[in-house]
Amino acid sequence: MRKTAVELLAKYLAGQGLRSTTQRDKILQIFINAGRHVSAEELYMRVMKAHPGIGYATVYRTLKLFAAAGLADERRFEDGFTRYEYKASSNHHDHLICTKCGLILEFENQRIEVLQQDVAKKNHFKVQNHKLELYGLCEACQGKKIQAGNKDTKNRK
Amino acid sequence: MRKTAVELLAKYLAGQGLRSTTQRDKILQIFINAGRHVSAEELYMRVMKAHPGIGYATVYRTLKLFAAAGLADERRFEDGFTRYEYKASSNHHDHLICTKCGLILEFENQRIEVLQQDVAKKNHFKVQNHKLELYGLCEACQGKKIQAGNKDTKNRK
DNA sequence: ACCATATTGAAAATGGTATTCAATATCAAT
């Protein structure tokens, strides 16, 4: 059976000579149950509700810690906030972002990944990570103008 | 013959009821001759050398103006700076970014673009723009074994 | 339990970017 996130965190902390604290565990639990792509402030508000004692700075620090521990991905979209995404065992994926309503959809496309590797190889680059973001209008924000060929079922995550 | 950037800017300004100023023209000329992916601060330093009277805020404002006028692309990589890239008639391209030395290479790959459109269509998204960035080690930095303290003057997180 | 030190919370600092405001420049109308 897989290790729980709390166990993984404890292991990371021990390995780094850092300490387990109740704050870190509480924040981790709330982080896991929060939606994807939470900002520090969004998470802080959730944390505050459940554990009024925990401070703003601790949430910030802890989120960065999660990223360092490999439990979360840190992403900066174009809205000025750093967002964190819990990295359970979910595959790598990229994002579609609505510039009007802020909706974030996820997708993965193996063929794009392969082409990226080709590009990297051609440039003698050793890729560590990448980001691919498509900005535009989601279906709802495009208004009532329905485009031909845009009517199939949804396969959103 | 194509219109010059200065002409394009003038046209945009006139169309918006805005005014042509010597500052805007000077900044545009320096912007064009500056390297790709300049930050506001980098450009300000160049501007200051050539035209000591022009202020910091004007450079910031003017760079955003260029982006609004379609003369520049505004990009935020992961180094905390907003960078601007002169958009002459250069094709769209994406970036390879060295996480060690900061080198930025450009590439374009039509097959990736096509796949992106497929993804968008499948999700009923109307793409306005996109960003694809591959972060990793450039050829030169793959050889370095030392953890090298950052050497650059400033601009390091 | 002791102790060295990692961590916390609150406040203040940081740093890139945005805005305010009085002075000045631009442009259309005269």
Next chain:
DNA sequence: ATTGATATTGAATACCATTTTCAATATGGT
């Protein structure tokens, strides 16, 4: 050209997400 309405400038200040400081507290090895 001169005028007048207003867009623009430069300097200073505000903004705001994020980071850091620091004294108090909690943690883990002994």
